[in-house]
Amino acid sequence: MKNVPVLLLIAFLATLTRPAHALNVFACEPEWGALAHELGGDQLNVYTATHALQDVHHIQARPSLIAKARTADLLICTGLGLEDGWLPMILRQAANNAIQPSKPGYFEAGNYVNPLEIPQRIDRSEGDVHARGNPHIHTDPRNILKVATALTQRLTELDPSNATFYQTRGHEFVQRWQAAIMQWETQAAPLKGIAVVTHHNAFPYLASWLGMKVVATLEPNPGVEPTSTHLAKVLTKLQQQPARMVIRTAYDPQRASVWLAERAKIPAVVLPFTVGGSERARNLTSLFDDTLQRLLEALK
Amino acid sequence: MFRHHSLWACALALVCPFPLQAIANDSEELEKIRAEMQQMRASYEARIRSLENQLEQLLKNTQLPEQNMARIEASSARMRNNTLESSRNIFNPSISLILSGLYVNRSQESNDHITGFQTGGEIGPGERGFGLGESELGIYANIDPYFYGGLLLALAPDNSIDIEEAFIQTTALPGGITLKGGRFYSGIGYLNPQHPHMWDFIDSPLVYQAFLGGQYGDDGVQMKWVAPTDLFLEVGLEAGRGRIAGTSGKNKNGSAMGSLFGHIGGDIDTSNSWRAGLSYLHVSPQQRLSDNLDTAGNFVTNQFTGTSRIWVADFVWKWAPHGNMSSTYFKLQGEYLLRRESGTLVYDVDATSLADRYRANQSGWYLQGIYKFMPNWRIGLRYDRLAHGSVDYASNNPVLDFDGYVPQRISWMMDYSPSEFSRLRLQLAHDRSRENTIDNQFFIQYIMSLGAHGAHQY
Numbered sequence: 001m002k003n004v005p006v007l008l009l010i011a012f013l014a015t016l017t018r019p020a021h022a023l024n025v026f027a028c029e030p031e032w033g034a035l036a037h038e039l040g041g042d043q044l045n046v047y048t049a050t051h052a053l054q055d056v057h058h059i060q061a062r063p064s065l066i067a068k069a070r071t072a073d074l075l076i077c078t079g080l081g082l083e084d085g086w087l088p089m090i091l092r093q094a095a096n097n098a099i100q101p102s103k104p105g106y107f108e109a110g111n112y113v114n115p116l117e118i119p120q121r122i123d124r125s126e127g128d129v130h131a132r133g134n135p136h137i138h139t140d141p142r143n144i145l146k147v148a149t150a151l152t153q154r155l156t157e158l159d160p161s162n163a164t165f166y167q168t169r170g171h172e173f174v175q176r177w178q179a180a181i182m183q184w185e186t187q188a189a190p191l192k193g194i195a196v197v198t199h200h201n202a203f204p205y206l207a208s209w210l211g212m213k214v215v216a217t218l219e220p221n222p223g224v225e226p227t228s229t230h231l232a233k234v235l236t237k238l239q240q241q242p243a244r245m246v247i248r249t250a251y252d253p254q255r256a257s258v259w260l261a262e263r264a265k266i267p268a269v270v271l272p273f274t275v276g277g278s279e280r281a282r283n284l285t286s287l288f289d290d291t292l293q294r295l296l297e298a299l300k
Numbered sequence: 301m302f303r304h305h306s307l308w309a310c311a312l313a314l315v316c317p318f319p320l321q322a323i324a325n326d327s328e329e330l331e332k333i334r335a336e337m338q339q340m341r342a343s344y345e346a347r348i349r350s351l352e353n354q355l356e357q358l359l360k361n362t363q364l365p366e367q368n369m370a371r372i373e374a375s376s377a378r379m380r381n382n383t384l385e386s387s388r389n390i391f392n393p394s395i396s397l398i399l400s401g402l403y404v405n406r407s408q409e410s411n412d413h414i415t416g417f418q419t420g421g422e423i424g425p426g427e428r429g430f431g432l433g434e435s436e437l438g439i440y441a442n443i444d445p446y447f448y449g450g451l452l453l454a455l456a457p458d459n460s461i462d463i464e465e466a467f468i469q470t471t472a473l474p475g476g477i478t479l480k481g482g483r484f485y486s487g488i489g490y491l492n493p494q495h496p497h498m499w500d501f502i503d504s505p506l507v508y509q510a511f512l513g514g515q516y517g518d519d520g521v522q523m524k525w526v527a528p529t530d531l532f533l534e535v536g537l538e539a540g541r542g543r544i545a546g547t548s549g550k551n552k553n554g555s556a557m558g559s560l561f562g563h564i565g566g567d568i569d570t571s572n573s574w575r576a577g578l579s580y581l582h583v584s585p586q587q588r589l590s591d592n593l594d595t596a597g598n599f600v601t602n603q604f605t606g607t608s609r610i611w612v613a614d615f616v617w618k619w620a621p622h623g624n625m626s627s628t629y630f631k632l633q634g635e636y637l638l639r640r641e642s643g644t645l646v647y648d649v650d651a652t653s654l655a656d657r658y659r660a661n662q663s664g665w666y667l668q669g670i671y672k673f674m675p676n677w678r679i680g681l682r683y684d685r686l687a688h689g690s691v692d693y694a695s696n697n698p699v700l701d702f703d704g705y706v707p708q709r710i711s712w713m714m715d716y717s718p719s720e721f722s723r724l725r726l727q728l729a730h731d732r733s734r735e736n737t738i739d740n741q742f743f744i745q746y747i748m749s750l751g752a753h754g755a756h757q758y
């Protein structure tokens with residue numbers, strides 16, 4: 001027992017002199033983990049803090065997350081208030097100077113895109129509104145392109161010795177991604193102009209990209225569970241303004257959308273929403289492949 | 301020019317059919333008119349071309365949403381920048397206000413004490429009837445790139461204001477170190493560092509009431525170190541003035557409190573996570589006042605001054621399917637506390653006032669489970685138990701000794717949270733913390749959180 005303080009001291013000193021290593025990346029969401037992997041390959045040691053079956057609004061500052069944030073060199077999160085309920089606590093508890101908001105090790109993807117749905121009025125009576133706009137930016141692949149460019153730049157700043165590597169990889173990704181977007185857009189042409197209902201308001205970017213119209217959400221207000229009165233209202237609305245399908249993420253509870261789908265006689269579609277949200281969505285490309293396939297199938 | 305030409309055009313149109321022939325022989329005049337016409341045609345063609353160009357441009361714009369998008373994006377980015385610039389209060393600290401109110405029904409009067417334990421601070425669930433719980437006003441912000449700080453005021457129902465927290469802490473030290481100074485909740489145990497509005501029951505565990513005066517916060521300094529390991533490991537040290545259980549600390553150089561705590565934790569798989577800890581607190585309470593019943597059945601206030609050593613073992617385990625806590629989760633938590641204290645106890649400080657040696661070796665624990673069985677709804681069960689242990693009041697033994705009584709309590713709660721900012725709670729408790737007394741308690745409580753989105757501890 002007497003040796004404990006000595007051991008702790010040694011362990012502490014060891015941390016002060018960390019050897020050069022692959023950059024440790026703490027990605028708040030799977031899509032950014034996947035993007036970091038695309039851009040950095042083996043030069044990055046990517047840890048993804050959440051997965052597709054979790055609602056990223058409601059994550060707890062678990063000890064494992066604090067431990068991972070403690071050793072991270074780069075933190076990649078969506079921002080726009082998405083992680084407000086847990087990230088500040090992790091940043092404070094992890095005591096890692098490198099990833100504090102003022103540091104280059106802190107990367108918010110939301111800063112590099114144009115957010116949709118910036119509220120005119122900020123009042124909690126409208127649910128858990130995000131003052132800086134809807135944070136689910138990654139459902140539009142053109143946003144991923146913008147974030148990829150910014151992230152490549154950040155990686156070269158943080159790890160200049162591998163700058164060429166990141167630039168080459170970043171360039172390759174952008175080429176590949178642009179081609180993929182063109183292909184997806186052709187493929188998704190039949191989706192243009194269709195009306196959809198979503199569970200949470202998680203898909204405005206996808207809808208704006210593909211030209212779909214979100215006519216209703218099952219949550220009466222963002223973050224508030226669907227109520228039977230609200231669902232009845234949505235159903236009445238659909239009688240006047242029919243929608244083609246009701247969409248939810250992999251983590252949304254199914255009850256409300258199944259209820260509506262049965263009564264409105266439209267298909268209920270589960271979209272992977274992020275990497276890992278379905279069997280097929282294993283990386284960013286297959287995430288969009290799968291998303292489009294599911295939407296197009298529901299249209300048949 | 302335009303008017304001039306149009307006049308000419310009108311004139312020509314009228315004149316053309318025959319008068320032109322009439323003057324045709326005047327070739328010089330004819331030449332002049334021709335030139336004028338040429339000029340007019342050129343001018344009209346130019347105008348038409350320009351109009352066509354404009355039309356084409358307009359058509360192009362409506363056909364290519366990309367271009368429009370780009371323009372809209374650019375203007376929205378401008379707007380966004382404008383909002384950021386114009387909202388000066390973006391630098392203001394985040395302010396959160398917790399409003400809470402209570403209705404309490406009890407089968408016993410509110411003369412709270414715990415049989416066989418010298419306590420202090422907040423004991424029992426408070427007065428009967430309608431009442432305000434503690435409203436909390438919290439103001440927190442990053443001060444600059446190096447410090448974070450905050451203030452938490454507790455507004456009590458009797459119109460008094462308590463400073464619960466007023467601290468600064470570092471954010472930019474290397475090596476996983478955080479230093480904190482000011483007034484803050486001690487990092488010992490699991491429940492102690494949490495804000496009371498985050499607790500799953502209305503009141504604190506019996507053992508917290510008996511040993512820590514409900515919750516222990518002090519004026520002092522804290523150093524915390526998080527190890528750079530995959531398994532979460534943190535170690536903390538504290539020194540302070542010893543403001544425990546309603547006392548005001550010790551007026552002396554140096555510190556009257558020292559603590560050491562360590563926590564480890566991690567994930568078992570995606571659905572299960574845990575944390576466990578050990579803490580040690582050495583504190584010297586000065587004139588700690590404890591309400592007790594003496595062996596003759598009189599209410600007395602005893603005063604303790606001495607040293608108190610407290611050990612805490614805590615654990616928490618949380619389960620949620622796929623780690624998604626929004627619809628279902630289960631949380632099991634328990635803490636065991638052991639307290640050894642020795643010093644001087646003044647029996648009935650207000651009247652009889654007999655001082656003598658006092659020495660005690662006592663312990664207690666609680667175990668509680670919380671189950672979120674559907675979105676917005678949770679139920680919970682808690683069991684509290686204290687062990688009287690060995691207590692020696694010296695010459696005060698005949699009036700104070702309740703050897704062998706085991707205070708215990710069982711509490712049940714159900715709460716409903718329409719959103720993450722509001723919570724309504726029903727709690728029932730069967731409280732046997734006083735010998736020969738069973739207190740059946742019924743509570744209704746609301747806790748509402750206004751303002752900044754709070755980030756909560758695990």
